[in-house]
Amino acid sequence: MFKSIRIRAAVTIVLCLAALVYLAPSLTSDLPETWKKYLPTDRIHLGLDLQGGMHLVLEVETAKAVESTLERTANDLKENLMENRVRFKLHERTKEKNPTFEFPDTASREAFDKILTNQYPDLEVASSQTVDGKGMASLKIKDKRAVEIKKMAVEQSLETIRNRVDQFGISEPEIIPQGVDRIIVQLPGVKDPARAKNLIGRTALLEFKLVDDEHSLDDALKGNVPEGSVVANESRMDRTSGRRSEIPLLLKNRTLMTGDALEEAKVQIGDRFGEPHVSLKFNAQGAKNFERITAENVKKRLAIVLDGVIHSAPVIQERISGGQAQITGSFTMEEATDLAIVLRAGALPAPVIILEERTVGPSLGQDSIDKGTWASIIAGILILFFMIIYYRLTGIVADVALAMNMLLLLGVMVAFNATLTLPGIAGIVLTIGMAVDANVLINERIREELRLGKTPRAAIEAGYTKAFLTIFDSNVTTLVAALFLFGFGTGPVKGFAVTLTIGIVVSMFTAVFVTRIIFDHFVWNRKIERISI
Amino acid sequence: MEIIKTETNYNFVRLMKPAVILSLAVIIIGIASLIWHGGPNFGIDFAGGTLIQIKFQNETPADKIRAAFKSIGFEGSIIQDFGPKEVIVRTAESGTDANALTSRVEEALGAAFGKGAYEVRRIEMVGPKVGRDLTRKAILAIIFSWIGILVYVGVRFEFRYALGGIIALVHDVLVTITFLSLFNKEFDLNIVAALLAIIGYSINDTIVIFDRIRENARKNIRQSLNEVINASVNQTLSRTILTSLTVIMVLVVLFFFGGAVIHDFTFALLVGTVAGVYSTVFIASPIVLLFEKIKPTELKRKK
Numbered sequence: 001m002f003k004s005i006r007i008r009a010a011v012t013i014v015l016c017l018a019a020l021v022y023l024a025p026s027l028t029s030d031l032p033e034t035w036k037k038y039l040p041t042d043r044i045h046l047g048l049d050l051q052g053g054m055h056l057v058l059e060v061e062t063a064k065a066v067e068s069t070l071e072r073t074a075n076d077l078k079e080n081l082m083e084n085r086v087r088f089k090l091h092e093r094t095k096e097k098n099p100t101f102e103f104p105d106t107a108s109r110e111a112f113d114k115i116l117t118n119q120y121p122d123l124e125v126a127s128s129q130t131v132d133g134k135g136m137a138s139l140k141i142k143d144k145r146a147v148e149i150k151k152m153a154v155e156q157s158l159e160t161i162r163n164r165v166d167q168f169g170i171s172e173p174e175i176i177p178q179g180v181d182r183i184i185v186q187l188p189g190v191k192d193p194a195r196a197k198n199l200i201g202r203t204a205l206l207e208f209k210l211v212d213d214e215h216s217l218d219d220a221l222k223g224n225v226p227e228g229s230v231v232a233n234e235s236r237m238d239r240t241s242g243r244r245s246e247i248p249l250l251l252k253n254r255t256l257m258t259g260d261a262l263e264e265a266k267v268q269i270g271d272r273f274g275e276p277h278v279s280l281k282f283n284a285q286g287a288k289n290f291e292r293i294t295a296e297n298v299k300k301r302l303a304i305v306l307d308g309v310i311h312s313a314p315v316i317q318e319r320i321s322g323g324q325a326q327i328t329g330s331f332t333m334e335e336a337t338d339l340a341i342v343l344r345a346g347a348l349p350a351p352v353i354i355l356e357e358r359t360v361g362p363s364l365g366q367d368s369i370d371k372g373t374w375a376s377i378i379a380g381i382l383i384l385f386f387m388i389i390y391y392r393l394t395g396i397v398a399d400v401a402l403a404m405n406m407l408l409l410l411g412v413m414v415a416f417n418a419t420l421t422l423p424g425i426a427g428i429v430l431t432i433g434m435a436v437d438a439n440v441l442i443n444e445r446i447r448e449e450l451r452l453g454k455t456p457r458a459a460i461e462a463g464y465t466k467a468f469l470t471i472f473d474s475n476v477t478t479l480v481a482a483l484f485l486f487g488f489g490t491g492p493v494k495g496f497a498v499t500l501t502i503g504i505v506v507s508m509f510t511a512v513f514v515t516r517i518i519f520d521h522f523v524w525n526r527k528i529e530r531i532s533i
Numbered sequence: 534m535e536i537i538k539t540e541t542n543y544n545f546v547r548l549m550k551p552a553v554i555l556s557l558a559v560i561i562i563g564i565a566s567l568i569w570h571g572g573p574n575f576g577i578d579f580a581g582g583t584l585i586q587i588k589f590q591n592e593t594p595a596d597k598i599r600a601a602f603k604s605i606g607f608e609g610s611i612i613q614d615f616g617p618k619e620v621i622v623r624t625a626e627s628g629t630d631a632n633a634l635t636s637r638v639e640e641a642l643g644a645a646f647g648k649g650a651y652e653v654r655r656i657e658m659v660g661p662k663v664g665r666d667l668t669r670k671a672i673l674a675i676i677f678s679w680i681g682i683l684v685y686v687g688v689r690f691e692f693r694y695a696l697g698g699i700i701a702l703v704h705d706v707l708v709t710i711t712f713l714s715l716f717n718k719e720f721d722l723n724i725v726a727a728l729l730a731i732i733g734y735s736i737n738d739t740i741v742i743f744d745r746i747r748e749n750a751r752k753n754i755r756q757s758l759n760e761v762i763n764a765s766v767n768q769t770l771s772r773t774i775l776t777s778l779t780v781i782m783v784l785v786v787l788f789f790f791g792g793a794v795i796h797d798f799t800f801a802l803l804v805g806t807v808a809g810v811y812s813t814v815f816i817a818s819p820i821v822l823l824f825e826k827i828k829p830t831e832l833k834r835k836k
Binding site (some may be wrong): 057059355356360368371372386391392422423425432441448466470482487496497 | 534586588635636639652653654655656657658659660662663670671673674675677678681682685686689698722723725726729730732733734736737738740741744745748768769771772775776778779780781782783784786787790791792794795798799802
């Protein structure tokens with residue numbers, strides 16, 4: 001291809017310089033300022049197993065998003081029917097059953113059907129039957145709509161989690177969707193994994209509900225919960241002992257407002273005890289609603305419920321205008337900060353569960369880096385010596401190729417922003433062992449040709465030509481395996497595939513192209529008589 | 534320097550039959566060992582569960598650690614030494630709740646040993662759902678890599694070469710699994726990566742010999758395939774030994790200096806590399822020979 005040795009040497013030198021330029025920021029941090037302006041500043045990207053951090057695979061429980069939509073719409077329908085004076089009875093949704101409406105006569109059933117088809121395009125009757133002369137209709141969300149809701153739930157969760165993580169202040173987090181309903185969260189260098197997980201994983205559904213003072217709590221605790229009410233626990237922390245206790249309260253089922261109406265949430269320090277609390281500010285519509293709700297319910301208790309747990313249930317003293325409220329609940333500063341973050345970022349549309357977690361502490365990561373570096377250096381030196389002992393001067397040529405291989409491999413990794421992991425380092429070490437293979441193949445061929453009595457020049461020519469196809473075929477098959485490894489692997493294992501793949505490709509270049517330049521230089525320009533091989 | 538002298542001419546073809554028997558014996562031992570151990574010793578990646586790596590300030594006996602974990606229902610966990618003052622705790626439990634498992638672990642350790650006396654260096658939790666997914670993906674990756682190689686070698690060489698190569702690869706994977714099972718090593722994602730690397734390395738080796746067989750078969754049409762194969766294996770012998778020597782050399786370095794995290798990974802690679810060299814010489818070529826007996830090549834019949 002390139003006959004001229006000079007052009008080939010120039011290509012090689014340019015590539016090596018480019019690799020050095022890319023590697024410079026990773027090797028040293030005190031480059032002159034003027035250099036920094038023009039040079040790439042990315043350092044080699046370390047995987048979570050090397051720099052420490054947390055890897056999470058979350059699953060969005062999308063079915064729950066559909067369920068809650070169904071519940072909400074059915075409740076809306078219920079009120080609508082009541083306004084239209086349709087006679088019915090609603091059996092609320094249970095685990096096994098969809099919400100079911102019961103009608104005493106056909107007239108009310110017909111009225112129901114009309115309202116349903118005209119005003120609720122998302123709902124349909126799943127099954128209807130007649131029990132004891134009464135018409136029953138159970139509802140469900142239309143399949144097409146359910147798919148949309150699920151998709152939106154994942155998208156929204158992704159966005160919400162991204163917001164939360166951004167506000168938590170972790171550099172270079174990665175939050176990406178995977179498959180239909182999964183989200184991968186990668187937080188490099190996170191210091192408090194438990195806190196981060198709590199921040200990401202909680203639903204943060206904020207609800208305002210009235211406390212049911214008309215019915216007896218004791219009855220409800222005995223299992224006799226009045227219709228339209230629900231028992232929830234209030235979490236209280238004793239200021240002196242720091243111990244948490246849970247006090248049950250009877251709440252009205254109806255949610256008056258949710259966290260959707262929030263415009264701002266921030267941490268403030270209370271005047272009395274110097275305790276942190278979270279102050280809320282509603283948006284315009286929310287403020288109006290809040291004013292109306294408080295006006296209608298003066299002297300009643302309004303419970304602030306977060307993910308089903310009551311944080312506080314103060315008595316409404318008077319109508320509250322201005323759209324301000326606060327959540328008190330004896331928090332630590334950290335808890336209050338995190339609560340403000342999740343409230344600002346909004347609730348998850350559906351709960352998420354953690355399917356997989358991998359957390360590596362920074363000290364283990366550093367250990368791995370140290371050990372990996374040592375192993376690479378020792379392996380490198382061993383191979384360098386081995387090649388010189390076995391092939392003498394030609395061994396040095398192979399060693400030059402090997403050194404260049406390492407330089408280009410790392411340079412390519414920085415340039416393509418590939419991630420280096422611990423198995424990735426193993427891949428590099430393995431590349432050190434395998435990269436010399438091409439040179440071994442070529443050198444063995446040259447030896448064979450020399451034995452046949454060829455001149456050095458002819459032997460080199462024949463050796464390279466004959467060895468090339470072998471090198472090509474054998475490396476392509478290895479690449480096939482490496483590509484499947486890449487497709488299969490997650491995280492660290494993928495890092496192994498990356499270094500192995502780059503290593504193989506680069507070794508073809510250094511072992512075939514670069515070494516040939518050196519050989520050609522000696523047989524053409526220096527006209528040597530013998531090869532030290 | 535030369536390891537293999539030029540005039541070397543071992544009769545490898547004659548050794549092939551006993552070699553095949555040896556391989557079969559090893560694989561049968563492997564199957565027996567797998568049955569004996571009740572299947573592969575799946576790590577948490579595939580079986581689901583939790584792994585916690587803890588480094589203590591002082592020497593801490595396993596009993597004490599077990600007692601500490603008793604409060605959170607981990608008493609059935611396996612505790613393994615993992616370097617000085619360092620242990621790995623494994624349990625089949627996997628909490629899917631956001632702050633359940635990991636914080637409970639911290640609490641239990643803190644209560645038993647006091648803060649600062651220990652450091653949780655690694656926590657891995659894999660739920661059963663992901664475990665099943667990963668198992669399926671691992672098996673698919675290995676099988677597809679075989680198919681990919683089969684197709685490439687089939688196109689570049691002939692189908693019987695491709696088949697010989699694949700059987701050698703299956704052999705390498707099985708032998709590696711045998712040794713992993715015999716030493717009761719755990720199967721995790723890293724091991725699958727190692728198996729794929731072994732596949733990549735072994736086929737590389739095999740192709741070099743096949744390439745020589747192809748070249749020699751074209752050059753010496755009158756020679757029997759038997760002789761061609763023997764000559765080819767002998768001609769490439771020094772390369773085979775040299776390259777595997779360099780690879781094994783670096784693997785030994787990794788094994789001793791690479792750290793405990795990739796210990797099993799390098800172990801698998803070492804076994805697989807040795808199996809790969811062996812199968813290249815003794816397994817891949819006999820298969821080609823076998824097919825020649827069943828159905829001679831057209832190339833030969835023509836000329």
